[in-house]
Amino acid sequence: MLRTITEQGVVPEVFLDGEMDLDCAESLRAAIAAAARGAEIVMMDFGGVRFIDSSGTGVFVRICLDMRSQGVRVHARNLSPAVADVFAMLKVRDLVGDDAFAD
Amino acid sequence: MTETRDRKPATLRVYRYRSSDDSLRLILGDQEAPISRDRLIKHARRAMERASFVCFAAPSPARTSADEICFVPTDDGCDILTIHANGWRRHHGDHRRSLVEILTDLAAAVARGRLNVLDDDQLVVERGRGRPLLTCSVIDSASLAAARGAAELIMKDAGLSPENRQKTVLCFSEAVTNMLVHGGGGGNVQLRRLDDSLRFVVTDRGPGLGFLNWIEPPAESGQASMGYGYKIMLENMESVSLHTGSAGTTLILDRKV
Numbered sequence: 001m002l003r004t005i006t007e008q009g010v011v012p013e014v015f016l017d018g019e020m021d022l023d024c025a026e027s028l029r030a031a032i033a034a035a036a037r038g039a040e041i042v043m044m045d046f047g048g049v050r051f052i053d054s055s056g057t058g059v060f061v062r063i064c065l066d067m068r069s070q071g072v073r074v075h076a077r078n079l080s081p082a083v084a085d086v087f088a089m090l091k092v093r094d095l096v097g098d099d100a101f102a103d
Numbered sequence: 104m105t106e107t108r109d110r111k112p113a114t115l116r117v118y119r120y121r122s123s124d125d126s127l128r129l130i131l132g133d134q135e136a137p138i139s140r141d142r143l144i145k146h147a148r149r150a151m152e153r154a155s156f157v158c159f160a161a162p163s164p165a166r167t168s169a170d171e172i173c174f175v176p177t178d179d180g181c182d183i184l185t186i187h188a189n190g191w192r193r194h195h196g197d198h199r200r201s202l203v204e205i206l207t208d209l210a211a212a213v214a215r216g217r218l219n220v221l222d223d224d225q226l227v228v229e230r231g232r233g234r235p236l237l238t239c240s241v242i243d244s245a246s247l248a249a250a251r252g253a254a255e256l257i258m259k260d261a262g263l264s265p266e267n268r269q270k271t272v273l274c275f276s277e278a279v280t281n282m283l284v285h286g287g288g289g290g291n292v293q294l295r296r297l298d299d300s301l302r303f304v305v306t307d308r309g310p311g312l313g314f315l316n317w318i319e320p321p322a323e324s325g326q327a328s329m330g331y332g333y334k335i336m337l338e339n340m341e342s343v344s345l346h347t348g349s350a351g352t353t354l355i356l357d358r359k360v
Contacts, residue, residue, distance in 0.1 A: 001248065019251075022280050023244030051251070053276045054331040055284075082269060089338070090331055 002049075002056075004031040011041045017048030020056025020083075032063050036072045043102065047078035052086050064096040077102035115209075115312050115347070117220045118183040120147040130182075130222050131312075131347055137161040137170045137185050147181035150174035156214045158207065161185075171203045173210030182220060184210045205333065212337040221346040221353075229344055229355055230304050233295035242289035247279050250292050254303070257294055261301055261360045270339040271358045275303050277332040278354045282307040286352055300341070300359045308351040 002024040005015045012035035020028075036042050044060075064074045079087065079101075087093070093101065116132030120143070127144055136143060138161050150157040157174040172185040186206045212218035221229060236257055241247050251272050258268045282290045286307030293304040336343050336356060344355040 001245075019248060021244060021247065021276060022284065023248075051272070051276075053273055053280060054335060055280055057331075085269070086273065089335065 002028060004028065006031060006035045008035070010039075011043055012036070012039050013043045013045060015045045015048060018050065020049055020052040020059065022053075022055040024056055025059045028059055029063060032067065032074065036067060036070075039072060041073045041075060042067065044074060044076050045078045046076060046080060046083045049080055049083050052083050054086075054090060057086055057090050057092060061092060061095050064100050073100070075100055075102040079103065114187050115206075116185050116187060118143060119180060119220075119222070120144060120183065121180040122148075122151065123179060128222070130220055131345075132187075135187075137172055137187065143183055146172075146174050147183060150181050151176045156210065158210065171206050173206060175210050175213045177213075182213050184213065184220075208334050208337060212343070217337050217340070217343060219342065219344040221344050221355075223346070225344075226346040226353060230293075230306070230353060233297040233302055235293055235295050236301075237294040238291065240289060240291050241279050241283065243283070247276065247283065250279065251276055254294055258301065258358075261296075263301075263358065263360065267358065271301075271303075271356075274336045274340050274356055275305075277335050278303065278305040278356060281305075281332050281354070282309070282352070285309060285312075290351075297357070300357045303354075303356040303358075305354045305356075306351065307353075311349050312345075312347040312352055 002016060002018040002020055004027065005017070007013045007015070014031055014035050016028075032042055032044070060076070067074045114132050116136070117130040118127055118136070119130050120127050125144075127140060127147070138146075146157065146159075154176055156176070158171060161170050161172055170185050170187050172183065175182045175184065184206060186202045188202050209218060213220065219225075237250075237253055239246070239250055239253070241250050254275055255268060255272055258271060263271065279292060282305055287309030290305065290307030290309075293302075293306075295302040295304060333343075336354075340356045341359050342355075342357040344353075344357075346353045
């Protein structure tokens, strides 16, 4: 299960906590869409993500691409080793661009 | 979406050529071969002579599309893998992998001994090896998370390093997610202890590996399948065994202890 906490501001920050698998798509998309209203950048903080698989990674990639098409940039930061390893394995930077990573 | 419903899915076919009795058998998929049986045997023999992996494209009769065929020499013959694309192509701007990339990964894994395609008899033997440590049914993401937790504890008890546990639980999650999303919505999971390894057996009674996730356009909402599940499993497990057909799919993942 994935929980999200959003801190609104000029750059809204969405803190993720839990596991990112096939179950996280709906709630995460809703959280990012809500945070993105009126913003140009949304920051996703992965510090609390203990597990991610290709489904969870696919959700992140899709959110980045969809938000970009709406003029909103999504940045990721604070990747735990579990997340960083899977993102490297799946070449996520090639899909969403280096500029999607704040670290 | 109407188009998706009206067209057949892309399907994996695997044939096995045995040089000892010059036999060619269909192991997975339907009977219709992309090229004639004689040509399959001819190319299988050629791949065996060269002792190398051979791939080529077989155009459809109307030449509007082509199916990639891979010939992989084995100890006593040749496995022949093909994904019948049924004319499906990747959508423009789609971040998912092409069927040719997926097939090439599968064929390369057979060539490296990482992927074993099981026939019916082999499946019966392999899924019964060792002694059961955990048996559970997985029907949703909550039971998947619970199964991941139980597997993690067993791996820790077995002495797997944190790095190996992380890789293994990822692969296990990929296998079970495939079952939930494409295998009829649920199935059974077993963790078994073999002499020198832990074995994860993931079984569903779905329609068989059909690449349906691939041919449908990415959903407007909901989870996005990237087609990377098998790649992750093949790159991170010592051995993956696959049996699939209209009565369901079984994936067996082995991790050395």
